[in-house]
Amino acid sequence: MRYELHYWPTIQGRGEFVRLALEAAGADYLDVARGPEAEGQGVSAMLRWMDGPDVVHPPFAPPFLVHGQVVVGQTAAILLYLGPRLGLVAKSETQRLWTHQLQLTIADAVAEAHDTHHPIAGSLYYEDQKPEAARRAQEFRELRIPKYLGWFESVLQRNPKGSAHLVGARLSYADLSLFQLVEGLLYAFPLAGRRALTQNPRVGALHDCVAEHPRVAAYLASPRRLAFCEEGIFRRYPELDA
């Protein structure tokens, strides 16, 4: 049965973590909000799930996945659901839990990256909170990026199956998500991001390895991969990098 991904159609955002998993697995999926309204797709199809009074499990926000009778929101919960179905997580409960814990930590880093340009209010423009953004971005660059990537470096270093993957000896959705986090950091903070990768070479190597995965590479080169932009989570405002 085809997976239906619902997410804002013009940005990578949090939807990208789900897209990467679906693409890396070669799954049959529809990116609903990017489809034509005339065929019942588009943003209005997405909003019907969010605003429809009869939806028993209404998503709080995009992304969410519709698969048969299942409607699931929250990026990490979507990947928890998809992981076993796409072969992107190990079989044992302990390894699945560990993979999920890694994903949740990536989600925390992503939320903090967002707040570098929106420290005060998501309802205001970046231009309305620039001085505050400069202060928050400094903390993010100097303390948080090193803490997050340093932790993932130690996870890779301690993996009993080697440092090619975060969990075990095979690709998992956490690897794909760490790739995307690094991509985003390199886009938004090219100076600080590059510096952090120099300090954490295993994270950099995993990023490069994921980029070369045949299906991921094909996806990244396709029109299905949206470009980073200043409407998304990772935004390049040069004044926030150093």
Added chain:
Amino acid sequence: MRYELHYWPTIQGRGEFVRLALEAAGADYLDVARGPEAEGQGVSAMLRWMDGPDVVHPPFAPPFLVHGQVVVGQTAAILLYLGPRLGLVAKSETQRLWTHQLQLTIADAVAEAHDTHHPIAGSLYYEDQKPEAARRAQEFRELRIPKYLGWFESVLQRNPKGSAHLVGARLSYADLSLFQLVEGLLYAFPLAGRRALTQNPRVGALHDCVAEHPRVAAYLASPRRLAFCEEGIFRRYPELDA
């Protein structure tokens, strides 16, 4: 086998969501960092798991749970692990996923509540970011609390088994966590929190119902329940409420 919870010993914080689940289930657990150093407990026991170079699954931050060979961090992942073991989640995969999705949304609300007093930097004091905190708290009071509690109200309203619980007809860890979120909001934002409960009566009723659960009530009246304070996530700074 006894559960070992590791969390900062003087605050409710994120550890409280785990404590509530353990207490509501009457589980045998040790709150390690609150125990005596002389018996191998205390904060130093917690830090050994975080800083020990031989820990294969190092927690990024407290809280984390140690249970036999399992070490699991991230509040939502801990509850994902504990839920079935403590009888605090339904049996079906769909209901478990939905319960987890609710928990992740509560976690997002908790992170935003924290950032009302620390919008700029976790490494600075509140006193170093008071004007920014005032702006962020205004957005949180006026837009975010209503959005979050309004969503939970609609979830309760749509529950096919009735609005006494978030999922199905029995207590789940999501109910306990929503209770704790409401407790925290009422502590930190008594005016805005009370107003939001008036708008969302099912959320208020669930909060009151959880507080009357015999084991929860016994816990809340015991010395094991720490008081809210201005070192935790939910802080009462009257200038941030209105």
